[in-house]
Amino acid sequence: MHETTGELGASTSPPLVRASGIAKSFGGARALKGVDIEITAGEVHGLVGANGAGKSTLIKILAGLVQPDAGTVEIDGHAVSLATPHAAADLGMNFIHQELAFIPSMTVLENIMLGIPKKSRFGTIDWRAIERDVRPIAKRVGITSALNANVKGLSTAENWLINICRALVRKARLIVMDEPTASLSGSEAEKLFQIVQELSNSGVAVLYVSHRLDEIEKLCDRVTIFRDGQSVAQINKDGLTRARLVEGIIGGAVESAAARTASSANNKIVLNVESLARPPMVNGVTFELHEGEVLGIAGLVGAGRSELARLIYGADRPLSGAMTFKGETYAPKSPSAAVKAGFGLVPEERRADGLVLNKSVAFNAQLSNLHNIVFSPSLPLLNFGKRRDGVEKIVRDLAIKTQSIDMAVGQLSGGNQQKVVIGRWLLRQPKVLILDEPTRGVDVGARAEIHRLVRDLALNGMAVIVISSEPDELPDLADRVLVMADGRIVRELQGDALSRNAIVAASYANIEHNRTA
């Protein structure tokens, strides 16, 4: 099953890291069924695969967070044991997690040095000496904020730089980056790519894990593809194409996007938003939403899109402006009022805001539909049969991969967790469904399924709002796209005018405009 293209360089010295035959099970689920991966010093090595393919498990093994059931890890040709994160770090393995964790009350420097043995002088920590050592490294990775500044309020991009700096202070030989650009803006991502290149040039290897295949194509010297817990292919830069990556990830040709349905612009208006504002993030937004329409909201991170969704959903209250829903004044005091009126929201942060992680798939899926699964409203005893039937239907319809509907939802992969949150609203059937970044961190296959599902919902009359930071996503999916910047709608695109480039141009155009204004 192992396919290798191109020559790996004729060097006879052992690779930096060679993991072979790594297997790992969690409970009954086999996350890794014997994978191999080889990373040479100084290369940018891509790791791709659908959610649940085993990427995270391998990363955690390399980081010493999880112990493999079988297989060996060699560094410089010597078998090693990565028993703890500390042991892994001592061997030069460093891991930057999707969700970065810092101690907010500490300075940049203190966070960089957290848990690293520090120089001391007369028994106290010699911060000045430490700062002298760290400063050139910080400069190299492009940290612009002062080392003694507080980490609170720094951007996600700066957090990344601090983490990379931290890895370098620890004399990292391999840095694992898990979905690094998931919450970075376009320019921040560009900067990160440069740093990845520089790291690579200076001999530090990077294991780059991402769903964004354009980044993989652009950055990586070699790519390993995981599928269902196995390493199914390794592709060298010269053989690297989008089509081959996708083929390897899903194990077959990709299905084309759902055909565009007839325009819904003439349908009845369900929601009318009029000068809605809650400064500084939302500064007067006006639009209409039609029955059976997929309305995209595009824009850069910080443009006020999620905040607009929160206003519509009653999670925040607008300071001015008004809404009408099906012809009547609509001013929800809380999400619960919005849900009662006929709204649904798939939040951006599904783990933090979407799911009760230690509860079952069934519990989470039925959470907004409780009134439909009781025997009677006056005696609200749960009808477990009804509850199960509904959940089994969405597990089937959305192809949710779970051992049973009683499994804790926290144990599912990201894409399947997202499907559970979406499934919740399929059971509830709202009139307006808002999806905030529905395919972030979701693999190619699940992404196509979610898109198809959104189209189906619209076809059945639901009005759907999709917020997306990926300009590629909306032209395929939406009938109409509103581009937001600085809390306002700066462009409305539909029909032939709706394209990736038009969205990107509109997102940035207004920022230039405002700066010069």
Add this chain to the structure above:
Amino acid sequence: MSQNAHTPRRLSPSARVALGLFARYGTILGLAAMIIAFSILSPRAFPSVSNFTNVINQASLAMIIAGGLTMAVIVGELDLSIGFAASLHGLLATGLIVSNKLPIPVAIAIVIALGALIGFVNGFIVTRMKVNSVIATLGVGTILTGLAFAYTSGVPIVSGVPEAFLQLSLGRWLFGIPNNIIIMIIVLGTLWVVVERTSIGQEIQAVGGNPSAARLAGIDVARVKTLGFVISGMCAALTGILLASRLGSGTTSAADSYLLTAFAAVFLGSATLRDGEFHIFGTFVGALIIAFGFNGLNIFGAPTFSQYIFQGTILIVAVGLSSLGRLIAES
């Protein structure tokens, strides 16, 4: 989520399984071991139907108040007012019956309604005024203690308590089973059904598990949390009434110590069968452990001070077991 740079020593899989079993079944095994040990050490006094009935009868009041507290902790809050509230309720019930000559059922209804009101006030302060529940309920509890002293000027109501009121707690109206036990079974049974088998129970669990997700799923988090406090307040009222009936008097501070017992029971319960999750059956088991422990200490004539040491120790062990369960659930 839990990417600690310094996760302590990794557990081997077998150690984790063993620890997991210990965390889930440790309390039940401990209860069984305690009963067996006491039976062997004191074969005449301990293992008898009358002693067991007596232990459960004694424990019933703690079980009721702990059952109420369980509702508050499931929604993710703490209720420290319950012991003080129960003291005031007992006092008030006695006073309404003795001084105001109210019929017993009316007095009981008034006191339980007051318990609900106190719970509502707790809920209001926590959910609307956004005061941390530890502070809010400690403040309310202290106010209630003040009210109790104001009501009686510190003098207990001892004379004129009608026999019918005493019989509420002392009687055995059904098959010779003490009333306290019957009432406890009804209360805990109802709470169990509410939490595990109703839609509001699902909301309660969701609010405790992830308030942010519950809110965005359309659940009225403030209402559900307030409900937790209201039930906690009503259970405290019932415990106060039954205690006054058992003591035959209204005494300030009579029920204060139930606070600690209730917390120990609730946390022991969260380490029972589930990984650090609060639930009604667990609270029942937790209260049983404490009750049998006390009973054992009594039978062996341990001095009074040892009971405090036992209770303090068991509270710490309980919370320790509870967090161990959660740690294992997360790993």
